[in-house]
Amino acid sequence: MSVLVDKNTRLVVQGITGSAGGFHARQCMEYGTNVVAGVTPGKGGQKFDGKVPVFDTVDEARRETGCNVSMIFVPAAGAADSILEAAGAGVELVVCITEGIPVMDMMRVKAQMAGKKSRLIGPNCPGIITPGACKIGIMPGYIHKPGNVGVISRSGTLTYEAVWQLTSRGYGQSTCIGIGGDPINGMSHLDAVKLFNEDRETEAMILIGEIGGSAEEEAAEWIKANCKKPVAAFVAGMTAPPGRRMGHAGAIVSGGKGTAAGKIDALKAAGIAVAETPATMADTLIEEMKGGKK
Amino acid sequence: MNIHEYQAKELLEKFGVATPPGKVASTPEEAEQMARELGGNDLVVKAQIHAGGRGKGTFTNGFKGGVHLCKSPKEARELATKMLGQTLVTHQTGLAGRVVNKVLVAKSAEIAREIYFAILLDRASAAPLIVASTEGGVEIETVAEKSPAKIMREPVDPLAGLQAFQTRKLAKQLAFDSAQLKSASKLFDGLYRTFIACDCSMVEVNPLVVTKKGEVLALDAKFNFDDNALYRHPDVAAMRDIAEEDPREVEASKHGLNYIGLDGNIACLVNGAGLAMATMDIIKFYGGSPANFLDVGGGATEEQVTEAFKILISDKNVKAILVNIFGGIMKCDVIAQGIINAAKTVKLSVPLVVRLEGTNVDAGKKLIAESGLAVIAADDLADAAQKVVKAAGGKK
DSSP, rough: OOOOOOOOOOOEEETSSSHHHHHHHHHHHHHHHHEEEEOOOOTTOOOOTEEEESSSSSHHHHHOOOOOEEEEEEEEOHHHHHHHHHHTTTTTTEEOOOOOOHHHHHHHHHHHHTTTTTTTEEEOEEEEEETEEEEESSOGGGGOOEEEEEEEEHHHHHHHHHHHHHHTTTOOOOEEOOOOOSSOOOSSSHHHHHHHHOOOOEEEEEEEEOOOOOOOOHHHHHHHOOOOEEEEEEEOTTTTOOOOOOSSSOBOTTBSSHHHHHHHHHHHTTEEEESSSSSGGHHHHHHHTTTTOO | OOHHOOOOOOHHHHOOOOOEEEEEEEEEHHHHHHHHHSSSEEEEEEEOOOOOOOOTTTTTSSSSOEEEESSSSHHHHHHHHTTTTEEEEETOOOOTTTEEOEEEEEEOEOOOOOOOOEEEEEETEEEEEEESSSSSSHHHHHHHHGGGGEEEEEEOOTOOOHHHHHHHHHHHTTTGGGGGGGHHHHHHHHHHHHHHHHHEEEEEEEEEETTTOOOOOEEEEEEEEOOOGGGHHHHHHTOOOOGGGGHHHHHHHHOEEEEEEEEEEEEESSSSHHHHHHHHHHHHHTOOOEEEEOOOOOOOOOHHHHHHHHHHOOTTTTEEEEEEESSSSSSHHHHHHHHHHHHSOOOSSSOEEEEETTTHHHHHHHHHHHHOOEEEOOOSSHHHHHHHHTTTTSOO
C-alpha cells in the first residue's frame, strides 16, 4: 500500500557522519527504516552508531550492501555531485534533502540523469514516507498514519499540516512525497500523480503546490484526462507580491506566469477540488471522497 | 541579488561584451572629471538605482528625470549635483523612492535600432533559454502580448552550451546584416558566457543597440544572480549594495532569516516557506493583511527566533503578531523560548497569537503558559488566523 518505498527498502545515507545526516539517519532508523549503509568520503571502514557500515563511495556501498535508495544530507556545494554519484552507482531512488544547491548545478544533474533509470526526489525537500513502514527524510514520523491517501507537495511544513489534518480526522496516508521547492528538481507533481494513480492501495490524493513554474498545471491537465481517483489541491502564494522570491527558489512569480490564481483555475478546470485555505486541505479531500467523485 | 547598471557594465566588459564607454562617479567633481576623460559633446548622465523607469522618474527636490543627455563636462557636473544625494521616485521604487549615491557618465550612442535580448534559466525545460526580439527599448511584456510573433526563443543544451551557429541564426533572425554578423555573434556569446560563469538566473539586455556607425552595443543590462551560488562568486557578492535593500530584510539576512516586508499590519513568524505563504493567504482570507513574509527555516536557534521577533516588532504598522509553527526539525520549545527571550528585551505592545503543533509541542506550550506573557493561544491554523485578524482590529 505505497509507492517507491516500503519495508523492503535498503537505505544508504550520503553524509551520514555530518550532524544533520547523523541526526536524521537515527530518526529514520528509530521509525523502522532499514538503513544499511552510510557514505562519507574518507571515513570508509567506520561504523555509524556502532552498527551501520560507512563507505568512501556509493559504488562500494551498493556492491557491499545492495542499497537501493539513497538519502542525501551532503552540504549544498557537494550535493549535485552526490546525486550523480548515487545515480551512477545504479541506486534506484535518490532522495536529496539538501537545500540551497545552485540552480545551474541542478540543471546539469537533470540533463545527466535524463534517460537513466534512477529517479530523483528533491532537492530542498522533506523526503518521502510510507507511514508505518519506511521514513526517508526529515518529517516528524508521529504525525503520519498508515492508510490510503497519497500526499504530494513542494513544501515541507505545509505537507505536515495536510498530513496532520488527515491523521486527526482518521485518514491515513499511503505514501507522502515532498518533491521540493527548487526551480529545477527531480520528480514532478505529475510523476508522483501517475504513481499514485496506478497504486491499488491509494484511493485519493492531496496535491499541494505553490506559486512559480507550471508543474501544477501540467498535473491538472493529466488528471483531467487520466485520473479516476478523488483529488484535492491547495496552492500557496495567493498574497505573494509579484517578482519576489519567498524562501523556496520555486516560489517566485514573474511576468504574470505561475500565479496562484492561474494554478487554481487550471486545477478547478480539471475537476479537482481546491481548498480555499490551508486549514481545509483534508476536509476538502474528505468531502470529495464522500461525494464518490467520477 | 541585483546590481547597478555601472557594475553590470564592468562585468560585461570582462567577458568581452561591447558597451558604450563610460565611468561611474560619486561626486559632481568626479562626474566632471569623467566627462572630460570621455571627451566629446555627446554624453549621458544616469542616476544609479536598482529600479527601472529612471528616465521618466522625478526627484523629490523637483528635478525631473534620472537620465539626461549633456554636451560638456560642466553640464555633467551640474546634472550630477542635481542627482547625487537626492531621492529619485520612479514607477518601480514606490513613493519612498531611492537615494542616488552614484551616477554613470557615458558616451551617448547614436541609435539606429534597438533590440531586446535576454538569457534565462527556463524551469520548464531545465535549460538556458534565449528570448530575443527586434522590438527593443520598450516593455517586452507589451510586445509579447500584442505581437507574439516578434518574440523569438532559442533553447540552449545545458551540457553542450550555446553553439556558434545559434548565435549566427539569432543574429539573422534579429535582422543584423552580414557585415554585423560577427560582432553580433561575439556579443551574444559573451552574454552567454557571463550568464554561465556568474551563475545568473537571468541576464537581460534592453536595449541592445545598433548605432548609426554600425556598432553593436549592450546599452543597459539587468542581472539576477542565483543567491545559492554566490558563495563561489565573491567578486559578484561584493557588488551587493545594501543601501538599495529594505533595512529589515538586510537585518534579517544577517541572522539567516528569510524576511520580506509587505504593507499590511499583521506580522507573521512561520517555519517553512510554503507554510509561511499559506499563513499569509489565510490571514487575507479572513479579511486581514499580512505585514511580512518570514520563514525562520528548519533549524532555527533561540537567538534567531529572538532576532526575528525584534524585526517584526520594529515595523510600526504592525497591530498584531501571529506565530505559526509546525515543528518538524524545528522544535516547538525552541520557538517558545525564543519568543520569551524576545519579549524580555523588547516591549511587546501588540497582541500575540501563537499556534504551535508538532515536535515538542507540549513543552513549548508549557513554557509559554509559565512565562506570564499575554499570549492568545490558538488550536489550529484557521483559529489562529481568525484570532489574529480580530486582534489587529478586524477586517479591513
